[in-house]
Amino acid sequence: MSISLAELATRLGVPWRGAAEVALTHVAQLDQAESGSLSFLGDPAYRPYLATTRAAAVIVKPSDAAGAPVPLLLSENPYLTFAQAAQLLHPEPEVVGGIHPSAVVDPSAQVDPSAWIGPLSVLEAGASVGPRVFVGPSCILGAGVSIGADSRLVARVTLCAGTQIGERALIHPGAVIGRAGFGFAKDGERWVRIPQLGRAVLGDDVEVGANTTVDRGAMRDTVLGHGVKLDNLIQIGHNVVVGEHTAMAAKTGISGSTQIGRYCTLAGAVGVVGHLEIGDNVHFTGMTMVTRSFKEPGVYSSGIPAMPSADWRRNVARLKQLDTLTRRVKQLETLLANMNATPEREESEWMEP
Amino acid sequence: MSISLAELATRLGVPWRGAAEVALTHVAQLDQAESGSLSFLGDPAYRPYLATTRAAAVIVKPSDAAGAPVPLLLSENPYLTFAQAAQLLHPEPEVVGGIHPSAVVDPSAQVDPSAWIGPLSVLEAGASVGPRVFVGPSCILGAGVSIGADSRLVARVTLCAGTQIGERALIHPGAVIGRAGFGFAKDGERWVRIPQLGRAVLGDDVEVGANTTVDRGAMRDTVLGHGVKLDNLIQIGHNVVVGEHTAMAAKTGISGSTQIGRYCTLAGAVGVVGHLEIGDNVHFTGMTMVTRSFKEPGVYSSGIPAMPSADWRRNVARLKQLDTLTRRVKQLETLLANMNATPEREESEWMEP
Amino acid sequence: MSISLAELATRLGVPWRGAAEVALTHVAQLDQAESGSLSFLGDPAYRPYLATTRAAAVIVKPSDAAGAPVPLLLSENPYLTFAQAAQLLHPEPEVVGGIHPSAVVDPSAQVDPSAWIGPLSVLEAGASVGPRVFVGPSCILGAGVSIGADSRLVARVTLCAGTQIGERALIHPGAVIGRAGFGFAKDGERWVRIPQLGRAVLGDDVEVGANTTVDRGAMRDTVLGHGVKLDNLIQIGHNVVVGEHTAMAAKTGISGSTQIGRYCTLAGAVGVVGHLEIGDNVHFTGMTMVTRSFKEPGVYSSGIPAMPSADWRRNVARLKQLDTLTRRVKQLETLLANMNATPEREESEWMEP
Secondary structure, eight states: OOEEHHHHHHHHTOOEESOTTOEEOEEOOGGGOOTTEEEEOOSGGGHHHHHHOOOSEEEEOGGGOTTOSSOEEEOSSHHHHHHHHHHHHSOOOOOOOEEOTTOEEOTTOEEOTTOEEOTTOEEOTTOEEOTTOEEOTTOEEOTTOEEOTTOEEOSSOEEOTTOEEOTTOEEOTTOEEEEOOOOEEEETTEEEEOOOOOOEEEOTTOEEOTTOEEEOOSSSOEEEOTTOEEOTTOEEOTTOEEOTTOEEOTTOEEOTTOEEOTTOEEOTTOEEOTTOEEOTTEEEOTTOEEOSOBOSOEEEEOOOBOEEHHHHHHHHHHHTTHHHHHHHHHHHHHHHHHTTOOOOSOHHHHOOO | OOEEHHHHHHHHTOOEESOTTOEEOEEOOGGGOOTTEEEEOOSGGGHHHHHHOOOSEEEEOGGGOTTOSSOEEEOSSHHHHHHHHHHHHSOOOOOOOEEOTTOEEOTTOEEOTTOEEOTTOEEOTTOEEOTTOEEOTTOEEOTTOEEOTTOEEOSSOEEOTTOEEOTTOEEOTTOEEEEEOOOEEEETTEEEEOOOOOOEEEOTTOEEOTTOEEEEOSSSOEEEOTTOEEOTTOEEOTTOEEOTTOEEOTTOEEOTTOEEOSSOEEOTTOEEOTTOEEOTTEEEOTTOEEOSOBOSOEEEEOOOBOEEHHHHHHHHHHHTTHHHHHHHHHHHHHHHHHTTOOOSSOHHHHOOO | OOEEHHHHHHHHTOOEESOTTOEEOEEOOGGGOOTTEEEEOOSGGGHHHHHHOOOSEEEEOGGGOTTOSSOEEEOSSHHHHHHHHHHHHSOOOOOOOEEOTTOEEOTTOEEOTTOEEOTTOEEOTTOEEOTTOEEOTTOEEOTTOEEOTTOEEOSSOEEOTTOEEOTTOEEOTTOEEEEEOOOEEEETTEEEEOOOOOOEEEOTTOEEOTTOEEEEOSSSOEEEOTTOEEOTTOEEOTTOEEOTTOEEOTTOEEOTTOEEOSSOEEOTTOEEOTTOEEOTTEEEOTTOEEOSOBOSOEEEEOOOBOEEHHHHHHHHHHHTTHHHHHHHHHHHHHHHHHTTOOOSSOHHHHOOO
């Protein structure tokens, strides 16, 4: 793949400066660029690299263009333009339709002729694979699974019976979608399984990371809306509904029947308990423990940042006495007030609810 | 599957009221029920739905039966009765014995004629599969693995060499059982692996979730007792012993050589360090960090619930000074005591140990 | 396998005492040992077992040798010597070269004749497998993957395109190495994927646990140095670099572009945010939340240990008011100071920065 600066600018719909015919073959960081490289300048901290880069062209904000010694693409959002350019320069290989002879395909499965079914994959009864879908090696499509056009199952994806995948999905190795969720009634000391009769239903443009698990619903569906992006090793419990364009980083877990809004971000290893309602545009920082609903947009956090272990031991010992400490302070305040030495502060500043 | 109210009541051993012949075909929630639906009323909060439900029949407590406009099944534990009814109405398909021609089965493996070995599964030397066992597609049974009657490996389960599975187990896709555990001796700067010679031994009625990992023991076995239920993405370290009917929610991890008692529940993402002893009937709430043994029954917790990030930053900054703050309060108390104004509280209330 | 005490001592390079010809066939714990067992005494707490053990021989420190009633191997590091002895007594079976007929091997893949490719494994174009490599059942080696001599892929390992594995690696089932990392630019409300063009590059003697995920780099490589040991269910983000001989316990996660030094240990479920720099010889205890760089050697911690839930609820309620409580204490101090009763302590002891 090689494309001229001028043609790339046209395809991206952005202005350019410099040699129209310079050939771009790949993307690279500013400080690692060489002949043929397209780079970008996002964070102003990297501006010094612009003077010395060997990139063939660089995507910059118009306000960073002055004096740049290389051909430029101009964009108000260089990182986004870079992502789009990278997709053009490094396209996924086109899917060549066909079924590998080692795949095991039930006669009732429907595979679009333009779709690829990789080696050692299994398609069970009634599975349906749309146009230009790529099913990599060793995938399992259970009975009644449906995959929309242009989706990619990289390799070793397990879609349990009934799972519905929209268009342009990207599912990474080891993902297990549509597992019967974790639901039991108690019979004395024993657990009795509740049949899980819902499905896992994923919208268009959804991404599911490696070894991530998405359980099917119990009596309704588990739903990931359009554009949801899940990183690796995430757990989505049964009946969970995730709104459109919400993204979750690795190792996050959402317990059963919780609803997550649209445009949310959950950083790594966040835990959300079940049956909550999280609104749109809610953002949780890494390792946050979410034990109640948050319906208002905002950024929420919890957890204690790392400190030297000796300090930590001292502080957590005190933390176990924090309720007592608070009472002691209140007592001191009362005592002093009784000594006619009332504190000179606003009561409301610290009054407990 | 269709069953009359009267027959279902007989099979469940519970009383019923209303039209004996009403046909039940499936379970559904009260508010989503329709013709043929069997629903249940557990949480009293849903009682208003009882008046308007379109369910064909509803399982209720006898105390909720008065005035209900639909046929009823009466149970002191509606949720349990519902689970049992759901299993009757939505049975697992019967296992049809046989070995898919694409499976790779060592000649020394023993497969009961009533068991099914799915496509592209691998049975290594000496593996043993009991009656009516279902081995789904792409499972791996290592050398010497044994699986008891009526167990189900949904798909893509890995049982490493020597793993023993009891009867009626349910193992979900991506589970890896019997991996050689994480044990090393230090040789200067290098790690030297300790051979892991024990097995993973699972009792009857055990469930293992998707992408959960259970390591084999080092010199003895890792053991999951009868009725243990593990959700997805759980880690069980080598030599761990889990008592009967203990359940763990997703993303929990148990470090090596820890013993967990019977009838415990570990909510999601709990972490338990190694070499501890947890008693029977111990319950940990979500994301609890367990750093010492808890031998007494009870509910234990840790972690900080989410709050707005600005508040969180202020509070954790203070937390790092909590030991100091406690000392400051003690100093104030001493000072006031010296001013002959002793606090009017019980010393014992807050005295530190 | 059976080896005499004298021969084992020679091969391990340690002194011995007792019957030269006693036959050792396996390792076992002191209290479970029997005829043929080799045991070790590490922790002095187990010294009483030495008097009654039925082991054929025991590895002890020279200072523990006096009066022991069994043949001995003497070592200043009994656990290390035990690990080495266990590897001799319980060797991995020798790899027999060949390719199982059910494997799907691209004609352009290069497999050393001494390597084994197991049943139902897939080798894509240009994959390269070195001498005496063991590729267990159902592994996937993507295009251009390279595996160095004497490495073992136990079973069901996924190496995505371009992944490089050094010599003597040990990769456990379910591991996914070289997945395209989690990188997006924002286009209004939508996420636009950034092509991930780097590789995952693992040094020699690296171990990767079951269902662990190691993402490929975005524009450079993700790198695990020589001797790195990863337990199960770990996430390594794109562009991460892990220094030599660093070990991580299960469920730890390292976010993108973070660098971890050499000789570090990360206990279970540690979380490290992205773009940090962690120095050599840094140790994090279990469940630590790492939100800033730690360049100095040391032990670091965070998190709240479990306590009875009732206590926890009281204390975390107070924790949310900790900033306010700190201000209240300061006010009391000011007030008392104004009463001419200045505290008798060093200001610097608790002055805030």
